[in-house]
Amino acid sequence: MPTPVVIHVTCPRCGAGVPDLAPGQRSRCPYCKTQLAMPRLDPTRTEMPEVVVADVAGTSRAGGCVLAAVLLGTGVVVAGAIGAAVWSQQRQQAETAQRVTSTLEEVRRAQQSAIDQVNAAQRGARELTRAQRQAACEVRAATACERACRERPEKCNECLPRERAACAAE
Numbered sequence: 001m002p003t004p005v006v007i008h009v010t011c012p013r014c015g016a017g018v019p020d021l022a023p024g025q026r027s028r029c030p031y032c033k034t035q036l037a038m039p040r041l042d043p044t045r046t047e048m049p050e051v052v053v054a055d056v057a058g059t060s061r062a063g064g065c066v067l068a069a070v071l072l073g074t075g076v077v078v079a080g081a082i083g084a085a086v087w088s089q090q091r092q093q094a095e096t097a098q099r100v101t102s103t104l105e106e107v108r109r110a111q112q113s114a115i116d117q118v119n120a121a122q123r124g125a126r127e128l129t130r131a132q133r134q135a136a137c138e139v140r141a142a143t144a145c146e147r148a149c150r151e152r153p154e155k156c157n158e159c160l161p162r163e164r165a166a167c168a169a170e
Contacts, residue, residue, distance in 0.1 A: 009036060137167035 009018045011029040018029055018036060026037045141163035148163075149156035 009038070011036070137164070141167050 009020075010016070011018050011032065011034055013034045014029060014032040016029055016031045018027060024038060026035065028035050141160060144163045145156075145159040148159040
């Protein structure tokens with residue numbers, strides 16, 4: 001009976017030692033999970049058979065680099081999109097703050113205008129009250145003068161200035 005042939009294999013992908021494989025046997029690397037297949041031995045061949053390696057993920061080392069580059073590029077694009085969204089939100093907040101500031105300035109101007117109008121109305125009311133007091137004084141002076149003129153017609157010309165002065169002194 002022939003002695004079974006056992007071949008010591010190192011994973012061509014990660015370099016880890018793989019448990020011994022017999023010809024025609026399949027196995028996986030315990031570290032990177034690369035699938036290994038040992039061909040059957042042909043007794044007529046004198047050279048060592050080639051070990052066939054199949055990548056479970058379906059990518060080679062170059063494919064892994066491409067995948068890493070794609071993932072890195074995707075990360076850059078996502079980071080750029082997030083940065084653009086944050087910038088856009090900050091710009092909108094700044095525009096909103098500007099609109100609020102402008103509106104507050106308009107409200108302050110309207111308040112000041114209303115205060116000025118109230119002050120003008122109060123000044124007008126004071127002047128009106130003064131004019132009303134003067135008119136009332138004239139009426140009282142004329143009434144008093146008329147009474148005095150009836151009682152003493154000879155002093156009629158003197159009574160109006162005297163009554164006006166008395167009224168203004170009040």
